[in-house]
Amino acid sequence: MKSQDIRAQFLSFFEAKKHTVVPSAPMVVKNDPTLMFVNAGMVPFKEYFLGNTKAKSSRITDSQKCLRVSGKHNDLEEVGYDTYHHTLFEMLGNWSFGDYFKEEAIAWAWELLTEVYKIDKDILYVTIFEGDAEDGTPMDTEAYDIWKKYIAEDRILKGNKKDNFWEMGDQGPCGPCSEIHVDIRSAEEKAKISGKDLVNADHPQVVEIWNLVFMQYNRKANGSLEALPNKHIDTGMGFERLCMVLQGVQSNYDTDVFTPLIREIETITNSKYGNSKTENNKTDVAIRVISDHVRAVAFSIADGQLPSNTGAGYVIRRILRRAVRYGFTFLNQKEPFIYKLVNVLSEKMGDAFPEMVSQKQLVENVIKEEEQSFLRTLDQGLVLLNRIVEETKGDTVSGEKAFELYDTYGFPIDLTALILSEKDLKLDEKGFEAELQKQKNRSRAASETSTDDWTVLIDDAEEEFIGYDALEANVKITRYRKTTSKKDGDMYQLVFNLTPFYAEGGGQVGDKGYLDVHGDVVYILDTKKENNVIVHFTKNLPKHLNESFKAVVNEGERYKTECNHTATHLLHQALRDILGTHVEQKGSAVNAKQLRFDFSHFSKLTEEELTDVEAFVNARIAEKLDLVEKRNVPKEEAIADGAMSLFGEKYGDTVRSIRFGQSIELCGGTHVKNTSDIWHFKIVSEGAVASGIRRIEAITNEAAQNLYFENSKAYSQMKALLNNAKEPVKALENLQEENTSLKKQIESLLKDKAKNIKGELKSEITEVNGVNFLAKKLDLDAAGLKDVAFELGGEINNLFLLFGSEQDGKALLTCYISKELVAEKDLNAGKVVRELGKLIQGGGGGQPFFATAGGRNPEGIADALEKAKDYIG
Ligand code: ATP
Ligand code: MG
DSSP: OOHHHHHHHHHHHHHHTTOEEOOOOOSBOOSOTTOSBOOSTTGGGHHHHTTSSOOSSSEEEEEEEEEOEETTEEOGGGBTTBSSOOSEEEEEEEEEESSOOHHHHHHHHHHIIIIISOOOGGGEEEEEEOOBTTTTBOOOHHHHHHHHTTSOGGGEEEEOHHHHEEESSSSEEEEEEEEEEEEOOOHHHHHHSOGGGGTTTTBTTEEEEEEEEEEEEEEOTTSOEEEEEEEEEEEEEEHHHHHHHHTTOSSGGGSTTTHHHHHHHHHHHTOOTTOOOSTTOHHHHHHHHHHHHHHHHHHHHHTTOOOOSSHHHHHHHHHHHHHHHHHHHHSOOOSOOGGGGHHHHHHHHTTTOTHHHHTHHHHHHHHHHHHHHHHHHHHHHHHHHHHHHHHOOSSEEOHHHHHHHHHHHOOOHHHHHHHHHHTTOEEOHHHHHHHHHHHHHHHHHHHOEEEOOOEESSTTOOOEEOTTTOSEEEEEEEEEEEEEETTTEEEEEEEESEEOOOOBBTTBOOOOEEEEETTEEEEEEEEEEETTEEEEEESSOOSOTTSEEEEEEOHHHHHHHHHHHHHHHHHHHHHHHHTOTTOOEEEEEEOSSOEEEEEEOSSOOOHHHHHHHHHHHHHHHHTTOBOEEEEEEEHHHHHHTTOBOOTTOOOOSEEEEEEETTEEEEOOSOOOSBGGGGOOEEEEEEEEEETTEEEEEEEEHHHHHHHHHHHHHHHHHHHHHTTTOSSHHHHHHHHHHHHHHHHHHHHHHHHHHHHHHHHHHHHHOEEETTEEEEEEEOSOOHHHHHHHHHHHHHHOSSEEEEEEEEETTEEEEEEEEOHHHHHHHOOOHHHHHHHHHGGGTEEEEEOSSEEEEEESOGGGHHHHHHHGGGGTO
């Protein structure tokens, strides 16, 4: 069965059981401080499990793109070495939010596997939670009794907390789980050892395919459990592993999910996959790594996450670099090649994931550029590593040096180790690990945060956002909690029954402001959304927690932010109008000071285009367009109106649309009431963020005014300096020309001076031991000294020169030695200046025939000149 059909059957099976089929959510997580990427199917539904939002349907099924490369689930280093862990994989899931529970979840899983997919019962094992004496959680006898109805009891295994108890984090919903494992070994292998003994033992053909989680508890901050009022089902089946079983192969990489990619890699790199019988043959590992990683990186970029130096972007960069490194080292790829695989990816996966088709060009460009830049890093790193090798005494390179190379140059440590071993050198791995640990401890200490339980003041309170219409309200605190971190110290998070504060989102910063009750004022420093709850951050806890507070948003900041946000929409429209509709928003950041807008476009904007864009936006401002806002309209309706939706954004079923004239966008942010409020729009910079992605930064309103005043002041001052010239630009050009010609004159005068000096110096050269020798202090700068030295050297053989000079209180030494002397007498100018440089308290170097040194002590020049004779004596 083809993988496409396997996925479709899963979804239609659960659709028939009254589940709503939903598309995969974007992989990059927003609004959740604990997580960068979706790492399990349940993540997009977290707010339902936490009870923050009511699920729109109590039964849902989907195939979710998951990425396990950071935090609690990190499979990155395994990928390539085994045949069943990926960075990016699809998790097929069925969900019950307070609807059906264990009985149905188990029955349906069994029905699907054995009757629809027709997997032989005799290759299946299931596990249940055995209980935990330490924290008193009981064994899951309920699940055991249900499984008994379907499978022989000797195939039901008991497992511990690690494998059979699922938790969202340190706190929150959790519960026991049942895993379903397959044993796809040959009969011969099975005869040797029972599958039972290989479950959860990292055997590549005895693997877990499905996990059924029974969410029935809530874990509190003190570690204790309480029963959840509503029980939920969360299941996750690894799609690629299921394909392996149903396609009768022994490795995920032999399924049709991967084989097209692998064939392409073989062609491009002229290598062969699966040729060697030895396990973990390096070519095979490299091909698995690359075929896996290109998927992860391509899907992330398509989801709007570009490689970068921080956060989620950095994780993506590291995955791609790992792939480049394996290609570089084991497939001998010294030029970019991974980007070439995007074509196959979009052909084979475009049906299920249309973004891979629409974003193909961008994905290719970004990957190619990343590859190029990392290959350059590798080149540079190799040079540095060679230098380290040269300086190394003995047979071991210090961990500290290797760490420096790794930390500041991003040069991979395994590559360092490999290259060293080729040179018969060792790497002090322990020393390296120690340095790495030190760095980890430093960053951990900086980011460690502890979070208390919520203290609930009002039970089952709903929270309402009223900040589109009001900047002030009387509010009550419904719950609060304390967080403590090294960075911020103690902070409080407050939730209100209603709030005018806008929570950071859609590129717009969170509101600031204050709370006031009886003159007790507490400042709100930031507002953020966490799993769909609006959280207000304060440094102090208000005194009268149970009373009504006046909550006031900082109006000035909000207003300026709104000017920038509306201008961002107009800018988006301008770019599509002027550059073309290939322009897509790739990110934005809007605050009171400025706006930033990233978008796809393949070349630098010309001066003319930038002027046109500014003029376009300012024309919309001049048109005084009113805000037309539609709240809670069905998404389809808004799209039909012509609203632009952004890829990689998670939208609900109903949306809010924002229109100013012809600009219509789906947007949750806040905006001015009329475009004339913006006053003026001015671009301050335009540049590249990545290949095919440009960034414009711009200002509006007060910032634009300030810029105007500053510029006009500077202009007046400049004009005054130019004696109020009528045409200041012309006057400046004249000055520049004059300056250039003066510089030329000085240069030629200096040349003449050097010539004269040369004549004098020639007469001062004396012969010592067959060497033409001169040591003298001159009044010339470094370039002058060099000129004179080379001029003399061109005319006189067997020459040894040492010149000293004092310039701006610093000392200079210049040594010139004819090449024949270097060869015959083993003289070395570099060595001379290094040694004599000490006398002027400095150092230097150069080549054997010419070298210079600089130092702090002009007093030492005379000594140095005195010592020069020793070299030829
Ligand atoms: P394993 O022990 O094999 O790493 P897990 O316990 O981490 O699996 P779960 O967190 O329960 O897995 O995830 C549910 C399902 O997702 C698993 O049964 C498996 O089929 C699949 N899965 C988990 N991790 C990966 C991965 N890195 N690559 C591919 N599939 C995976
Ligand atoms: Mg795992």
